[in-house]
Amino acid sequence: MTRTAQDERAGAQAAEGAIPWRRVVVKLSGEALMGEGPHGLDMPTLERIAADLSAAAALGVEVAVVVGGGNFFRGIAGADKGIERARADSIGMLATVMNALALEYAIEKEGRSARALSAVPMPSLCEPFSRQAALHHLGKGRVVVLAGGTGNPFFTTDTGAALRGAELSCDLIMKATQVDGVYSADPKRDPSATRYETLTHDEAIAKSLAVMDTAAFALARENRIPIIVFSIREPGAISAALQGRGRFSLVRP
Template identity: 70%
Template sequence: MSAVPYRRVLVKVSGEALMGPDAFGLHPPTVTRIAADLADARALGVELAVVVGGGNIFRGVQGAAKGLDRATADQLGMLATVMNALALEAAIEAAGTPARTMSAVAMPTVCEPYSRQKALSHLAKGRVVLLAGGTGNPFFTTDTGGALRAAELGCGALLKATNVDGVYSSDPKADPAAVRYERLTHSEAIDRQLGVMDAAAFALARESRMPIIVFSIQEPGAVTAVLRGEGRATLVTA
């Protein structure tokens, strides 16, 4: 534990990361690998909360673009995050680490409703807490939900797990001239309109002075490497 500077962190895992090589849904070997990485991170002694996206199943913005009412589309996206969280919970438990899914959208026959006090209790008992349902409200992304939960749970850092190894000036998959940043401030990320997270998430993290570490979750052991300061990542801080 002495090698890890954080007592508690929140990891934001995108829904797309759970697809693996597939074009849609959950790729079981990828889910198993990410779950094992999260379990290993917990074994370092770090209290671990996880916010899961839903873009591998349904993305609210895309649904609205196809004619759905935006609020309804976002509610469908919230349900997708619950599906992903339950899949990760099962995989983390199979890896030998206790886990609990909590949803901001109440569905008590499926998982626990989210409350800050109960989430803190689970964390103190060594359980990985998977936070689904976003903020429970439409028009807010799971990135914003991650920044909100990280702040209210008193996390030392928000780890943004993506498909690229940091923050770039533009999409490195589409622009070979994209510049990778080693370090940024929250204000710089907002002013430069860097798309790795939405502006509301960066603003909330800035207000709570929450460092954000952006890294790729494509390789095994990525979360533990970042926690030890060994991984390739971009640090966004005050």
């Protein structure tokens, strides 16, 4: 099926499903890109997620992606090994740029235009982030891949996603995880963990739920941006969550 035919079919599906989201930011961890491997990039996983992002954009939704770098380097882990925290976080920002470039390539291989923008300027590799540039590319139907976190140390890419969500006037933050929603504890470690179908930002902060950090929840709360937490492990997970299908938790104002 050609890209045009795919877009037309997806557009018809979107009309039937009445997708309420005009512009979204997807928070994708670096670990999600390594598949079952111990580190780095797993190409089948990268291609599957790129296809899902492309399909989401074909639904008529403007899609931005904030990507982490934990499959290569985590700043907090580097700090635990003795690297100065600010410097360790800077190394982690570089890791997110590597992932963004790989994801940009994989999305374009799917036939969907994409642009990698970095909060840490490195113009020989990708475009520096600015709100105007990101909105321009989103308006052209491109998937915008946002690297470099906030551009500052001591902030997670979760906070970066909430910041970009507010800055780009997004209607929704989509937190892609390895589990199918928000739980009272890590369900992989605690079989008795309770899954939440819906909860508020205030409840997530008060309960210290670890699916996102407190700064990210607070930013989303202040800007009244809902958050969908879902599993990225299944093909089509992003498109399904956008259309209200599948299992996910909704964190709402």
